[in-house]
Amino acid sequence: MPPEPRTITIDNANRLLTITESGLSRDIPLFGKEAFELISREWVRIGWSLRYYHTFTWLGLPILQLPEDLVRMQEVVYAVKPDLIIETGVFDGGSLLFYAGLFETIGNGRIVGIDIEIRPSAREGLGKHHLAHRIELLEGDSTAPEIVSAVKGRVRPGEKVLVILDSNHTRRHVAAELEAYSGLVTPGSCIVAMDGIMRDLADVPGGDPRWAFDNPSQAAIAFAAKYPEFSLHPPAWRTNISDLEKNITYWPNAWLWRK
Numbered sequence: 001m002p003p004e005p006r007t008i009t010i011d012n013a014n015r016l017l018t019i020t021e022s023g024l025s026r027d028i029p030l031f032g033k034e035a036f037e038l039i040s041r042e043w044v045r046i047g048w049s050l051r052y053y054h055t056f057t058w059l060g061l062p063i064l065q066l067p068e069d070l071v072r073m074q075e076v077v078y079a080v081k082p083d084l085i086i087e088t089g090v091f092d093g094g095s096l097l098f099y100a101g102l103f104e105t106i107g108n109g110r111i112v113g114i115d116i117e118i119r120p121s122a123r124e125g126l127g128k129h130h131l132a133h134r135i136e137l138l139e140g141d142s143t144a145p146e147i148v149s150a151v152k153g154r155v156r157p158g159e160k161v162l163v164i165l166d167s168n169h170t171r172r173h174v175a176a177e178l179e180a181y182s183g184l185v186t187p188g189s190c191i192v193a194m195d196g197i198m199r200d201l202a203d204v205p206g207g208d209p210r211w212a213f214d215n216p217s218q219a220a221i222a223f224a225a226k227y228p229e230f231s232l233h234p235p236a237w238r239t240n241i242s243d244l245e246k247n248i249t250y251w252p253n254a255w256l257w258r259k
Helices: 033-049 067-080 094-106 120-127 145-154 171-184 196-200 216-226
Strands: 007-011 016-021 024-029 084-088 110-115 135-139 161-165 190-193 230-232 255-258
Touching: 007 033, 016 033, 024 033, 033 196, 067 094, 067 161, 067 190, 084 094, 084 145, 084 171, 094 110, 094 135, 110 145, 120 135, 135 145, 145 171, 161 171, 171 190, 171 216, 171 255, 190 216, 196 216, 216 230, 216 255
Parallel strands: 084 110, 084 161, 110 135, 161 190
Antiparallel strands: 007 016, 016 024, 190 255, 230 255
């Protein structure tokens, strides 16, 4: 369902946030956890509409991700230390450099990037980069049998594998990717269905009403219900001295962990 219409009023003088829904209003402390989560949600929605996430690069190439998500992903990669990351969706290649750079720092690992069409600029930028030795590109539909077979052939015996889904974000396509690649995920690692934030963007400028039900989160939730060997939850924070518990993220209901 689309987000319920609400009005949020910030009263700095009295340090209150007033939220009005369905004609009912209530005040909460401005400097409290609930206020932070409400404001963060609207910040994410507005920022997406203004294409804030298009303002970042990683080691020279555009990376279309929220910095908060990248830091969380860095924590996971460092903890899991996969030998291989499989990522569907390449775009301009910045995320491949992000993971390749983490592997270079760790001292092990490589990434296979898959896209139905790899831009010549991305191929050139990745090919001449000093991290190119950790990156392989495959062009084709991520759910096509020949591509899935090619990816499976890249997995070496005994390797830890982590999978990231960041291509076509329709529920149907993500569900097909989950079926195709989840079997490669090793115990203790995960498959991540990115950009479930679409569910909260159905009513913003640039959004689409269909996103309220047609999004990666719905595919991940259905997958977790079908396959009990996977657990759907965000990564635990590795440090926290606050009362906060929820990520600021474009990836709600994204993290499927193999038990």
